[in-house]
Amino acid sequence: MHASDVADDLVEVLFTEAQIQARLAEMAAEIDRDYEGKDLVLVGVLRGAVMVMADLSRALTQHLEMDWMAVSSYGSGTKSSGVVRILKDLDADIAGRHVLIVDEIIDTGLTLSWLTSNLGSRGPASVEIATLLRKPEALQMPITPKYVGWDIPNEFVVGYGLDYRERYRNLRDIGTLSPKIYS
Numbered sequence: 001m002h003a004s005d006v007a008d009d010l011v012e013v014l015f016t017e018a019q020i021q022a023r024l025a026e027m028a029a030e031i032d033r034d035y036e037g038k039d040l041v042l043v044g045v046l047r048g049a050v051m052v053m054a055d056l057s058r059a060l061t062q063h064l065e066m067d068w069m070a071v072s073s074y075g076s077g078t079k080s081s082g083v084v085r086i087l088k089d090l091d092a093d094i095a096g097r098h099v100l101i102v103d104e105i106i107d108t109g110l111t112l113s114w115l116t117s118n119l120g121s122r123g124p125a126s127v128e129i130a131t132l133l134r135k136p137e138a139l140q141m142p143i144t145p146k147y148v149g150w151d152i153p154n155e156f157v158v159g160y161g162l163d164y165r166e167r168y169r170n171l172r173d174i175g176t177l178s179p180k181i182y183s
Contacts, residue, residue: 003173010175017172023149028059046070048104051161067092073111084114095123104161105133109141
């Protein structure tokens with residue numbers, strides 16, 4: 001889906017598909033450099049990180065393993081509920097391995113703070129975070145991702161995996177959702 005297909009639902013397009021792909025390629029080059037020769041496991045946070053995880057992993061030039069976790073703190077609303085639930089746990093053992101959590105956005109930081117702590121308790125060599133977007137104004141927990149695509153204002157965004165009630169995930173761009181849609 002293109003932004004033109006849902007233009008009436010968006011206030012503005014923040015990042016185009018081309019900008020997203022270029023930034024992910026830059027992030028992949030940093031990750032390749034930092035994890036050269038290391039046993040790397042990418043842990044994608046379902047469902048929003050599917051697009052980021054797929055494109056970031058394809059941009060990497062080294063062998064890696066991918067695994068997935070499904071955690072939730074949102075329900076069907078536009079703000080974090082503050083309660084994190086595991087919906088799907090990892091299949092792989094991460095003990096002694098370098099774990100890079102891949103997510104599409106850091107909002108309050110609650111989910112990733114909890115997830116980083118949870119994965120860190122499983123004996124990995126390291127746990128770091130790569131996120132495409134971060135909302136510094138919304139942070140409630142001290143989260144320091146190693147890789148950040150862009151910092152954005154504290155607005156509700158959709159596209160490229162980001163959703164509102166499971167819609168807009170397949171939008172190729174990232175845009176600000178019009179309040180008329182969720183008010």
